[in-house]
Amino acid sequence: MIFQEQQSLLSAAISVTDKHSIQEVLTAISCLAENTNSNVVFDEVLTAAGKDIITKDVTRIRGGWALQDTFYINIYFILIPYFSAFSQHAVLAERFLEYVISVINKTSALKSEGEKGDANIIESSLGDNTLLQAAVLSLTAFLRGGEKVGKRAVEQNYSSVLSALVLKLGNLHGLSVPSQQEHLKPLLTAFQSFCDCMADLEMGKILARDGDLTDKEKWIDLVQEIACCTALKRPKEVSPTCSILSKVLNKNQRFEREASAAALSEFISH
Numbered sequence: 001m002i003f004q005e006q007q008s009l010l011s012a013a014i015s016v017t018d019k020h021s022i023q024e025v026l027t028a029i030s031c032l033a034e035n036t037n038s039n040v041v042f043d044e045v046l047t048a049a050g051k052d053i054i055t056k057d058v059t060r061i062r063g064g065w066a067l068q069d070t071f072y073i074n075i076y077f078i079l080i081p082y083f084s085a086f087s088q089h090a091v092l093a094e095r096f097l098e099y100v101i102s103v104i105n106k107t108s109a110l111k112s113e114g115e116k117g118d119a120n121i122i123e124s125s126l127g128d129n130t131l132l133q134a135a136v137l138s139l140t141a142f143l144r145g146g147e148k149v150g151k152r153a154v155e156q157n158y159s160s161v162l163s164a165l166v167l168k169l170g171n172l173h174g175l176s177v178p179s180q181q182e183h184l185k186p187l188l189t190a191f192q193s194f195c196d197c198m199a200d201l202e203m204g205k206i207l208a209r210d211g212d213l214t215d216k217e218k219w220i221d222l223v224q225e226i227a228c229c230t231a232l233k234r235p236k237e238v239s240p241t242c243s244i245l246s247k248v249l250n251k252n253q254r255f256e257r258e259a260s261a262a263a264l265s266e267f268i269s270h
Contacts, residue, residue, distance in 0.1 A: 026085040034091050042086075042099045050134035083138050084145030093153040100139050101157070104164045107132040108171055108253065133183065136168075136190050143193035154197055159240035162230065165191045166223055167248060170259025173219050203229040220262045227266035238267050 033041035086096040139161075142150060154161060165187070172183050188207060195204035203226055210222045231238050241263075248260040 030085055030089050030092060033086070033095075034089070038092060038095050039099055042096055045083075046100070046103065046131070046134050046138060049138060050130045083141035087142040087145050087150035087153070088147055090149055093149045094156065097139075097142060097150075097153045097157055097161070100135050100142065101160050101164045103131065103135040104139065104168060107135065129183070132168075133186060136183075136186050140186070140190040140193045143190065143197045151197055154194070158198065158234065159237050159244060161194060162226075162237070163241055163244040165194060166226060166245070166259055166263055167256045169219070169223065170255040170257075170262075171253060172255075173259075174253075174255035200229065200233060202233070220258065223259050223262040224266040227263040228270070231267055231270035235270075238270070242267050 029041065029045070083096070086092045143154065168187055169191070172187060191207055192204055195201070195207065206222065206225045206229065210218065210225075230241065245260040245264055248256050249264075251257065
């Protein structure tokens with residue numbers, strides 16, 4: 001019954017265009033998420049976003065990044081009503097943030113040797129790449145639309161959000177250059193939105209300057225500079241961030257291990 005209600009609401013959200021009707025649908029979706037299993041509702045919304053990505057198929061868009069940027073902007077504006085509604089909701093904001101960070105952590109742009117994936121990832125017809133893109137775009141919408149409620153949720157989960165972004169930055173640098181660029185741009189947009197949301201101006205400047213570098217030594221330096229900014233501006237976040245990153249050192253993903261080690265070495269020096 002819940003699933004049917006979700007499908008009906010999502011269909012309505014896609015078909016309506018006037019602001020009043022959109023708000024009514026979003027209120028209904030939020031109410032359903034608050035009073036049932038919120039993760040099931042989040043799954044459906046994220047899957048709908050992912051299917052839109054598949055339909056557009058950004059990898060086949062010709063004309064370089066100028067047109068692909070337009071694609072991501074369009075998808076972003078499609079997502080804003082959903083995820084802004086969650087980010088501004090007193091009950092759902094932190095739930096959704098924890099959910100989307102969990103999805104980002106469990107999905108990978110590449111598989112290491114012998115890795116079979118995580119069986120706990122939401123059951124979906126989407127591949128990991130598409131699911132990751134949808135989750136990253138959703139996080140961006142959340143970070144940009146949360147106002148006081150959303151910002152408070154991010155503040156309370158600062159170490160989790162930062163760790164997820166840093167690890168995924170490492171993960172993407174394990175891809176070939178064409179695939180790397182496909183995923184790196186939206187991730188950097190999400191990272192920049194995180195900096196803006198938390199008023200971490202210096203970190204934002206570093207990302208704007210060096211975020212798209214692909215050379216291994218350069219991106220390792222970038223991760224260390226991000227860690228340095230955190231240590232200097234938010235010393236209370238160092239311990240919980242180290243606790244999260246240290247658990248990655250025993251995992252199969254080589255590039256995430258390298259990102260974790262780079263950040264941890266910088267935290268230790270402070």
